Amino acid sequence: MINGLYEAHLPVENLEISIKFYQSLGLKFAWRDEETAFFWLEEGKSWLGLWEGMEYQTTYHPSLRHIAFRVSYEDLKKSIEWLESLEIKAVPFGSRTSVEPFIRPHQGNASVYFRDPDGNSLELMSYIDVPDQLKHISEKLSFEEWEKLLINSQNR
Structure with missing residues (x-):
């Protein structure tokens, strides 16, 4: 449907x-x-x-003022530079301090966050293929950490 x-x-x-x-x-x-x-x-x-x-003054909550745009994995890797070229600053997600893109293996996706001029939360998000042996990982990983894990899992 x-x-x-x-x-x-x-x-x-x-x-x-x-x-x-x-x-x-x-x-x-x-x-x-x-x-x-x-x-x-x-x-x-x-x-x-x-x-x-006046609704732009509504207190932010992801269920109210958030959009995720689908991008390719390769484009997500270049997202910080792309945002900077547009004079847009990436922002940390949740309790993270880094603005760098990150991987959520258990969800099979990767993200970077930024805001529009009204403070709406915007996200660039990519699907990722996660090998079965890594699907249990629920921590947020940097691209570097993720790619090392992928290499190690393929060498087994």
Whole structure:
């Protein structure tokens, strides 16, 4: 029945500033009206709606103000440099102090986090193949730690 995500929404204070920000990320502008703007995430499949209004003041919680964009593993490796080229700072996730991308082996994904001009949490996220013998690892690993583990698991 469900084939994918059609749309997601974020609150913003100023639509003009937000439109420029999301265009800088490479999202394709779809349309806008007085208080909303939409960008294609996957053209013809899914989009992100930005809604101008006081709701941008809502206290952050991942269930309310968070979007994860799917990227390739190789692109995620270069994400910090890419964000810096756009003058965007990556931010640590949760209790982590590092802003570097990290791997969650037990979930089969890797991430890096940053924020839009309104403090909405944005994430670049990649699926990763996890060998069965590593799927039990629930700690967050750096790319370096992960790639060493992969090499060691392949040499067994």
